[in-house]
Amino acid sequence: MQTQTVFSHIVSKRLSQEYENIATDSLAFILQYSESARNGMMKLLLGIVPDMPNLRFRTQQTKQLTKRIMRPDMLGDDEHGTRVFIENKFWAGLTENQPNFYLKQLAECTQTTVLLFVVPEAREETMWGELNIRLKNEGILAVNKDVATGNIVHSIKTEIGPILALTSWTRLLYVLENEVADDPSARRDLFQLRALCDAAESNEFVPISTAVVSDQRTPAFILQLISILQTSIDKAVNEGVVNLYGTAPRANWERIGRYANVSNRRDVGFYVGIHFRLWKTYGRTPIWLVFSGSKWGRARDVWPLIEPAAEKEGIFTKFVDDEFVVAIDMVFGENKDLEVRNVVDRLNWIASVLKDLPVLKKELSPDATPEIGDSNNA
Numbered sequence: 001m002q003t004q005t006v007f008s009h010i011v012s013k014r015l016s017q018e019y020e021n022i023a024t025d026s027l028a029f030i031l032q033y034s035e036s037a038r039n040g041m042m043k044l045l046l047g048i049v050p051d052m053p054n055l056r057f058r059t060q061q062t063k064q065l066t067k068r069i070m071r072p073d074m075l076g077d078d079e080h081g082t083r084v085f086i087e088n089k090f091w092a093g094l095t096e097n098q099p100n101f102y103l104k105q106l107a108e109c110t111q112t113t114v115l116l117f118v119v120p121e122a123r124e125e126t127m128w129g130e131l132n133i134r135l136k137n138e139g140i141l142a143v144n145k146d147v148a149t150g151n152i153v154h155s156i157k158t159e160i161g162p163i164l165a166l167t168s169w170t171r172l173l174y175v176l177e178n179e180v181a182d183d184p185s186a187r188r189d190l191f192q193l194r195a196l197c198d199a200a201e202s203n204e205f206v207p208i209s210t211a212v213v214s215d216q217r218t219p220a221f222i223l224q225l226i227s228i229l230q231t232s233i234d235k236a237v238n239e240g241v242v243n244l245y246g247t248a249p250r251a252n253w254e255r256i257g258r259y260a261n262v263s264n265r266r267d268v269g270f271y272v273g274i275h276f277r278l279w280k281t282y283g284r285t286p287i288w289l290v291f292s293g294s295k296w297g298r299a300r301d302v303w304p305l306i307e308p309a310a311e312k313e314g315i316f317t318k319f320v321d322d323e324f325v326v327a328i329d330m331v332f333g334e335n336k337d338l339e340v341r342n343v344v345d346r347l348n349w350i351a352s353v354l355k356d357l358p359v360l361k362k363e364l365s366p367d368a369t370p371e372i373g374d375s376n377n378a
């Protein structure tokens with residue numbers, strides 16, 4: 001059951017764009033004034049580094065480093081300097097500096113250091129996947145297998161020194177609440193923080209602000225994505241990666257895109273486009289490829305072929321509601337041509353993985369595909 005307080009109500013109605021900052025300031029306040037809460041935070045960190053000394057916690061210190069500005073949400077310091085960066089997330093994406101630049105800054109410390117991400121439970125796996133992709137893109141390797149200990153969901157030691165770890169708000173608050181059982185003031189403050197986290201993680205309607213509506217970058221970005229998709233499909237058709245026989249563009253309240261057949265076949269196909277529900281649920285990327293559970297989408301046939309290959313490549317996949325979805329990650333900071341090439345290459349990768357998929361005995365007629373595509377579940 002969701003916790004509600006006057007504090008969480010006001011923030012959700014008036015300051016919903018500031019959830020992360022308010023939660024960070026609230027957590028820092030609690031750690032500053034409650035020794036028992038600090039002990040709880042240290043217990044959590046000792047699950048990552050057993051010999052971590054007692055730390056002092058402070059918030060959002062902006063640092064100008066070379067040409068980059070780094071602003072960690074929270075820092076944990078001992079007498080030798082900063083030992084821990086804590087990044088508190090709800091639904092905001094990673095910044096350009098996260099996690100790689102933060103890890104490199106922590107690596108300057110001669111003692112063991114930690115970069116800890118705190119996220120909603122629903123975002124644990126997708127955030128961890130995104131963090132690992134960024135490590136891979138930077139060439140930063142892990143020197144041990146992913147470890148889950150106590151209330152830490154994921155933890156790896158990187159080859160450059162610092163440990164990258166992840167936990168959830170639920171787990172963090174559970175540890176702190178257990179420690180403050182005899183501290184009424186801290187208990188009340190943590191109750192307020194939990195209510196705030198519940199409100200931030202919920203799917204309730206968030207009042208629309210003037211700033212959001214007037215930000216013309218949002219529609220510009222959507223139109224840019226549509227242009228990338230249109231150009232990518234045209235290029236994929238020209239290269240023989242997909243064909244469009246019997247398929248059509250299709251949009252509904254949750255997505256904008258079209259249906260296509262894999263390579264030169266007509267017995268297996270997919271939907272590709274901007275999928276707002278998947279984007280909201282898993283973050284990661286706005287562009288998704290969906291195999292439906294129909295005889296044309298063949299989700300249960302393609303799943304066992306694509307999933308193990310995707311795991312090796314660090315590609316996010318999910319089987320949900322009788323559909324198999326594959327993320328098409330963006331190439332950040334590149335021009336349109338490279339974005340298009342990236343989408344086409346992902347489609348080509350799908351086609352190559354499915355090249356040995358048995359052909360259905362009876363090929364679907366051209367008018368069957370659009371009928372299957374009418375499903376609103378994808």
